[in-house]
Amino acid sequence: MTKNVERGRRGEEIAADYLEGVGYRILRRNWRCRQGEIDIVAAEGDAVVVVEVKTRYGHGAGHPLEAVTPAKLARLRLLAGAWLLENAEAAGRSIQIDVIGITLRPDGSHELLHFEQVSA
Template sequence: MSADPRHHLGRLGERIAAEHLERRGFVVLARNYRTRWGELDIVAHDGERTVFCEVKTRRLGSSSTPLEGFREAQQQRVRKMAVGWLQEHPDRPHTAELRFDAVGVTIDATGRLAALEHLEGVF
């Protein structure tokens, strides 16, 4: 694991987001799935839908909120990565719906969750 504090913060946010999805009844199928276009943060399903979830994490007091950094270009990359994941995992649960969510996680100075915003079907 990288010694970069941003890397640690991002992984913490992804863990918190995965736990949030699990509490909501999702099973996490993949985390940090690497593709040639980048990394899918979380792929999950709840029996009815497969969700590709982008996670953005910030420290409390940052100049921007977590989801402000999620732009159209990144949405396009997440779509490409999702297609790649679906093609590479024919044994996955097949669901009637594919959805793209975004989860914004804010962490306080002690490393605890300060806020979590989950936007369903955001793009």
């Protein structure tokens, strides 16, 4: 497993634990289709939440949230639609896109920032 894959998996674990801790219910992790992948699909109230997780070691290459560009948000909207088409039980539920940025520190701790409803 490459260092990038390992870092991404660790970040997704941290994000999933955080989301469950604040009341989200995880529906799927690493859902894939031809257009790409959704890191986490969760439910919060009546909403289906598509969560993009970005994880970095430090801020040398910029804050993790800087990697979520307008093009990435457009792709997430496309992926959210594809997920809804494939999961009929979610029909009629609102959809939101959240982004979680995680910075891993050398001492094993981390910083987590969660931005809700970043794209309609």
